[in-house]
Each structure stands twice: as structure tokens, then as C-alpha cells.
Amino acid sequence: MQSSLSLTELAKSILEDAQTLDSFLSSHNLPQPSFAADGVKDFPVGTEHADIHVIRHRLIDATKELRDLVVGPKDTIKWMIMNVRSHPGSQPTCYFPLQGRPGCSEGGSISLAELARTTGLTELDVARFVRRTAINHIFVEPTPGHVAHTATLPAGAKVVDLGGALGHISLGIAEKFEDLEFVVEDQDPLMEQACRLISSYPDRIAKRVKFLPHDFFQPQPAEARAADAYIMRYILHDWSDTYAKEILKNIFEVMREDSRLIIADAVMPPAGVLPKCQEEVLRSFDVSMLAQLNSQERTLEMWKGLIEKSGGGRWKITGIVSPPKGESITILEVKSS
Ligand SMILES: C[S@@+](CC[C@H](N)C(=O)[O-])C[C@H]1O[C@@H](n2cnc3c(N)ncnc32)[C@H](O)[C@@H]1O
Known part of the structure; x- marks a missing residue:
């Protein structure tokens, strides 16, 4: 809706709403919102205070409107495109x-x-x-x-490593990053071997990595719900789209709005882009996936389609980290759109 308020009137309404929120926070002994690393991650008022959230949303809209008006229509579009692109x-x-x-x-x-x-x-x-x-x-x-x-990359984040085998990848990451906790999910028969491997690591690492027997075609168990991140390394290329969709649906169902899924797998380039010796390795993987498992290595377009279809359009590939020279693994980051 177009605002009929002047800049000063808009700024005054922003001030009034900000003051209302401030006094609510102080009268309820709640912390001020902040981007400090130890600050709260979400606006610190529960959804039961619906009236406060009405004011908060009005404030979000009004601050954006004031900013956009001051930037001006042409630069608003130009900056939006440049920022999204970068x-x-x-x-x-x-x-x-x-x-x-x-x-x-x-x-x-x-x-x-x-x-x-x-x-x-x-x-x-x-x-x-x-x-x-x-x-x-x-x-x-x-x-x-x-x-x-800042508070936007939280310490103590929980990561679920789906089809994580004995936990070697989670253990390697846990060794480097002391603030992360891991749930390694794989099939029941691997449990004993995985627990042996995990407990062979120093306690500072082993205590943050837990093996959880689970079949990823079944709904995710409580311990793996609402984690900060989910990893699937060399999992989906083993499965044709029909099965890959089932695996993904079970994960998307338990992801929070701000969780991310990290897929580490091959992304097939168009023919002729890579040096022949590298392309040959990828195409051989692809054909052996077909021969052994009726599955495939996927192009970026295929990955996008698979994610879109499995998540009802809600989840999108938001980041791609290309493999270092000589490696075949690409990192795809999937987040809610
Ligand atoms: C190619 S390995 C990848 C292992 C590990 N993520 C890595 O990058 O080295 C595939 C893994 O998926 C696991 N897996 C296969 N079917 C599964 C299922 N239905 N539920 C859970 N894990 C499964 C296998 O046991 C195996 O550890």
C-alpha cells in the first residue's frame, strides 16, 4: 500500500512503535535485540503476545518503507538486483x-x-x-x-549427518570446530563399529558425536528434528529420483525455517567443459550408478528440479561451492526460500 505520510510522519510513527516495544521489553525483563555474538537469535517476545507482534510487523514495514522512499524507486530496484546477484x-x-x-x-x-x-x-x-x-x-x-x-552463526549448532556411515566425516568436522554437535544416522548394523570408532577419538571430540541407528526412508526421530544443519554426503547419487524424493521429504519435514541442508555430491557439468580426463571420471561414475543402482549423477538443473519437487517449492539451492581442482564433490546449500 502506498504511504500518504511524509518522511517525518513516518519516522515519528516508527519512533512511537519502537518506544512501545522498548518499554514492553524492559517491563518484562527481556533482552534488547542485538547482533552481538551472545545476543538472542530471535526477537525475544513469544507469539502469545500477539498485540506486540502486530506492532513489530508494523515497525518492520514502516522502516522498510522509510528506507525505500529515501533510496528512491530506481535505486531501490538497482540495489536489490545488485545485492541479490552478489x-x-x-x-x-x-x-x-x-x-x-x-x-x-x-x-x-x-x-x-x-x-x-x-x-x-x-x-x-x-x-x-x-x-x-x-x-x-x-x-x-x-x-x-x-x-x-555475530549472533547469526550460532555456537553449539546441531548437525545431522544422514547416511553418515561410521561417522568419519562428522568426526573430522568436530575435530576442527569445537562448537558443533553431531548426530550420525545410518543403518542399525553399523552401530557397533561406529560407536567403536567414535570412542577411539579424544573425549573433547567423541562427546559431541552420537550415532543414531535410523532408516532415512522413515520419518526422522526426535533427536534429529529441528537441527541447525543436515548433511548428506554421497547419499542421493545412490538413489533414483523416486527414492531420493522420499529421503528428502523426510528431512524437509523436520527442518526449521532457518535450518540448512548441505548436499555434498557430484554435479555433472555440460559435456566438454572439464578437461577430458576429469570428465571421464564423472561420466564413469554416472554410468556405474546406472548399472549398479539404477541411479545417476545429476546436473545442476536436475538437482534444482529434485529439490523443488521434494520440498513442494519451499526449498531452494541457495549456494554452490565448486570442487577444488581434481575433486568431483560439489557442495550445494539448500535453504527455505
Ligand atoms: C556412499 S555411502 C556415504 C557415506 C558417507 N556419507 C560418506 O560420505 O562417506 C552411503 C551411506 O548411506 C547409508 N545408507 C544406505 N541406505 C540407508 C538407509 N535406508 N538409511 C540410512 N542410511 C542408509 C549406507 O549405510 C552408507 O553408509
Whole structure:
């Protein structure tokens, strides 16, 4: 709806609503919203206070309207397109948990040079990605050349590794990132071997990795619901679309609005793009998937179609990290659209 208010009138209505929210928070002893790393992740008022949420939504709309009016119609569209276009390019930084990384201080910050060293990117590119995502409050730069988390990359996040075999991938990640907890799901007969492998690791790692026997064609159990992230590494290429859809539906059903699914699998390039020796490996995988399992390696278009159909259009591929030279694995990030 078009606003008939002047900029000052709009700003006054914003001030009034902000004051109402502030006094509600202080009278109910609730914290102020913040992007500090130890801040609350959601607006700290429960849905039972419907009247407060009416004001909150009005405030969200009015602040956007004021901003858009000040930016102006032409630049609003131009900036929106430019920002959306650059966003996927910054996705790799979302895979950069900082805590537990060599060189990360107790306060949780790390120099861009050290972050570049431990991610294998150039310092220039790390700085570009970090500063792009900092605009959206994912990171902050507390001092020039140093980066730290905000509340948007939570510590203690829970990750479910579906078809995680004995837990080798989860154990490897848990070793690097001390703040993550893992549920490794795989078939019952692997339980004994998996528990043996997990308990052979130092306690600081083993205590954060739990094996859970589960058939991923069945609905997800309570321990695996509403996790922060779900990983499927080399799972879906074993299954034709009919079965892959069933597996995905069971995961989408238990994902939170802000959970993400990380698919690590091959993405088939168009013919002739890769050097022949690399393309041959991928095409051989594809044909052996067909011969052994009636399944396939998928192109990006096929992955998009599979995700869309399994999730009723609600889930989309929002990030793609291409494989390092010589590797066949691509990382696809799937989030709610
Ligand atoms: C190709 S392996 C991938 C293992 C591991 N994610 C990795 O990247 O090394 C496929 C895994 O899926 C598991 N799996 C197959 N069918 C399953 C099912 N119905 N429920 C749970 N796990 C299953 C297998 O036991 C196996 O560990």
C-alpha cells in the first residue's frame, strides 16, 4: 500500500512503535535485540503476545518503507538486483565457523590473514566475502583486518549427518570446530563399529558425536528434528529420483525455517567443459550408478528440479561451492526460500 505520510510522519510513527516495544521489553525483563555474538537469535517476545507482534510487523514495514522512499524507486530496484546477484558469491563464508580454528582468539575473532591461511583462499577474497556478508550482520570486523561472529552463526549448532556411515566425516568436522554437535544416522548394523570408532577419538571430540541407528526412508526421530544443519554426503547419487524424493521429504519435514541442508555430491557439468580426463571420471561414475543402482549423477538443473519437487517449492539451492581442482564433490546449500 502506498504511504500518504511524509518522511517525518513516518519516522515519528516508527519512533512511537519502537518506544512501545522498548518499554514492553524492559517491563518484562527481556533482552534488547542485538547482533552481538551472545545476543538472542530471535526477537525475544513469544507469539502469545500477539498485540506486540502486530506492532513489530508494523515497525518492520514502516522502516522498510522509510528506507525505500529515501533510496528512491530506481535505486531501490538497482540495489536489490545488485545485492541479490552478489549474495551467492559470498556464500562460501557461511561455511567459516571461527571458534576452534587455529588463530582464533578467546573472544572469537581471527585475523583475515589467518582465516585465509586456514581456508585456502587468498586474503583478498576472504576480505571480500567477509565484508560482503558483514553488511547483513553475519560477521563483524571488530578491529580492521579482524573478523568475528555475530549472533547469526550460532555456537553449539546441531548437525545431522544422514547416511553418515561410521561417522568419519562428522568426526573430522568436530575435530576442527569445537562448537558443533553431531548426530550420525545410518543403518542399525553399523552401530557397533561406529560407536567403536567414535570412542577411539579424544573425549573433547567423541562427546559431541552420537550415532543414531535410523532408516532415512522413515520419518526422522526426535533427536534429529529441528537441527541447525543436515548433511548428506554421497547419499542421493545412490538413489533414483523416486527414492531420493522420499529421503528428502523426510528431512524437509523436520527442518526449521532457518535450518540448512548441505548436499555434498557430484554435479555433472555440460559435456566438454572439464578437461577430458576429469570428465571421464564423472561420466564413469554416472554410468556405474546406472548399472549398479539404477541411479545417476545429476546436473545442476536436475538437482534444482529434485529439490523443488521434494520440498513442494519451499526449498531452494541457495549456494554452490565448486570442487577444488581434481575433486568431483560439489557442495550445494539448500535453504527455505
Ligand atoms: C556412499 S555411502 C556415504 C557415506 C558417507 N556419507 C560418506 O560420505 O562417506 C552411503 C551411506 O548411506 C547409508 N545408507 C544406505 N541406505 C540407508 C538407509 N535406508 N538409511 C540410512 N542410511 C542408509 C549406507 O549405510 C552408507 O553408509
